[in-house]
Amino acid sequence: MIRKILIANRGEIAVRIMETCQHMGIVTVAVYADADENALHVKTADEAVHIGASAASESYLNIARIIAAAQRTGADAIHPGYGFLSENHHFAQAVIDAGMIWIGPAPATIEAMGDKRHAKLLLKDVPLIPGYNGDDQTDDAFITAADEIGYPIMVKAAAGGGGKGMRAVHLRDDLPEALSAARREASQAFGESTLILERLIQNPRHIEIQIFGDTHGNIISLGERECSIQRRHQKIIEEAPSVALDDDLRQRMSAVAVNIGRQLNYVSAGTVEFLLDQDKNFYFMEMNTRLQVEHRVTELITYFGDFVRKQIEIAQGESMDIDTLQTRISKRRNQDQHAIEVRVYAENSANDFLPTTGQVLYWKDREYQDFHYLLDHGIIQGDQITTFYDPLLAKLIVYGDTRDDAIRHLTVVLNQTKLLGIQHNIDFLRRVINHPDFIAGNIDTGFIDRHPDLLADPAEPPQIALIAAAIAKTGAASGWRNNPFRPMRQVFTYNDTKFTVELTKDVRISQAYRVNMNGTHMDVRAWRIEDGVMMLSLDGHRQTVTVVAGSDQAWWVHCPAGTFKLTWIDPLASGATRETRPGSLRSPMPGTIMSISVINGQRVAKGDILLVIEAMKMEHRIKAPHDGIVQAMRLSVGQYLQEGIPLLELQPTQDSDPH
Secondary structure: OOOEEEEOOOHHHHHHHHHHHHHHOOEEEEEEEHHHOOOHHHHHOOEEEEEEOOOHHHOOOOHHHHHHHHHHHOOOEEEOOOOOOOOOHHHHHHHHHOOOEEOOOOHHHHHHHHEHHHHHHHOOOOOEOOEEOOOOOOHHHHHHHHHHHOOOEEEEEOEOOOOOOOEEEOOHHHHHHHHHHHHHHHHHHHOOOOEEEEEOOOOOEEEEEEEEEOOOOOEEEEEEEEEEEEEOOEEEEEEEOOOOOOHHHHHHHHHHHHHHHHHHOOOEEEEEEEEEOOOOOEEEEEEEOOOOOOHHHHHHHOOOOOHHHHHHHHHOOOOOOHHHHHHHHHHHHOOOOEEEEEEEEOEEHHHOOEEOOEEOOEEEOOOOOOOOEEEEEOOOOOOEEOOOOOOEEEEEEEEEOOHHHHHHHHHHHHHHOEEEOOOOOHHHHHHHHOOHHHHOOOOOOOHHHHOHHHOOOOOOOOHHHHHHHHHHHHOHHHOOOOOOOOOEEEEEEEOOEEEEEEEEEOOOOOOEEEEEEOOEEEEEEEEEEEOOEEEEEEOOEEEEEEEEEOOOOEEEEEEOOEEEEEEEOOHHHOOOOOOOOOOEEEOOOOEEEEEEOOOOOOEEOOOOEEEEEEEOOEEEEEEOOOOEEEEOOOOOOOOEEOOOOEEEEEEEOOOOOOO
16 A cells, blocks of 8 residues: 655645545655755655755756655655656666656557667557668668658657657758757657658647556547647647547547557556548557546546546555446446546747746635636746756646537636746637637647748737736826826837836825726726735726736736737936847857857858757757848857847848848
């Protein structure tokens, strides 16, 4: 019987596991790195052990330190969560060798499925995408194989997952650079640089089948999840069931997944991932031998129960009652219920989904909980979001009696979720789920690319956001001001555009103002509800807004239209702006330089790769915005950069257009 579990992870999955353990009466132990000293998972656990520096390689990927922490605290078992060491067979074996229970599949199973190349050679009666899985890992071998397979082609890391070490290649000349980048990224994320090739199926659906196995030989399929809405080959929206599958196709895909489980004598939670082409042919991609980020949507539409609890029960040797479970699951599915999950990331969707950093100044999800909604998160107000770890912050999961019902519930949840202080993708997610094609179920992995209009933030902030920031800046909402009759003028910038708000106190009504915005006048009343939260009435239209002050004169505003970062212009420092030399390129995010492709004096063309920055376990290529000549570059590989640091100057050539 397990009495104490160490969770070898961080963030929302660590908190999620701890909550289940607490319901089961199991003591929890957290591990943490320097950057997570005050993290939510540390505060949630019964005990916590420091395991090293912030870099994952020195903490969350350090097997010896995690095993030592478990032994020091007397843990009976270790749960790996997902990411980090969750699919590392060496770690699983080390846990077992140390006399503890490993909550997951057998190390041999993890090893077999952890290498996509070996997995496809091992498994029988599995539909595969044409590709190359050879031992020869030279560029020449890949180029020859790609010529035989035909372009477009997908380069993939043989180990790991999560979109890391993946590159789509459409032209033969682009393959060597894609191979080099994929090797670096795979090595950084998984410590293994072996690659495979697959024919790139254009705009497929990404469908996965959830299975569970126990130590008594029982294997069960819990049906499918649709994971087609992706960016950078990483899922951002998942749902169950898929509108693309009928009962026959669902049964055939589930049969393949269960067959794979039986071939492996699979134990615990596992996910078999497929690509589904437009003709409804499906192909095996990989098997994830761990709990999935998106497991919650399947929990909500089946009677199988809490997946973490079931993993723990199976690890203790308990048997699944397959007949009873299958009957309950089929009954629940016949009720046509639908679940959707969205992943909240610290990233800028308008800037190629680059990860972002900063401090969480305000964090509050929907005002009330109900049975339609779940939240998994690992952040608290005051947290510093860094580049050390994956930018996943939270998951919002809803379900309804129909898919349309679930979309409506999710829209309300996203509207009411307030996360201020860092750029995130909540507004982007709201735009996606309310797009007509998404509502109609016309989705595939190319959805985001086909709808670039979803990426851009509004060109201008709404009036209420500007007015709220102006009132908060002047302290007007609290009713305190030395000269209440003097107009208050505040200037903010948004997307490099200035906006002026002039407030004049209305002496007839408490906390009322006459507002002038570029010649547009309106009557405004303000009521403070709590710190940072106020209700504003604009010409009789009342809305609740949240406003907090950040660093560098930033004011963050959440209103019904979304979240906006406004920068206040100090009137005493007008004209004092940061000098930027012509052609200067600045770092779009904090990170480490992985490679530099140019030297001073080199002529480059628009789109050429200048350098590669690694942040949050992903590589980000900095490309030339126009033709030009490289100047004033003083960078070196391995150098750490803060956001906004000048990278180099790219002086336009005579015939180039820098705009």
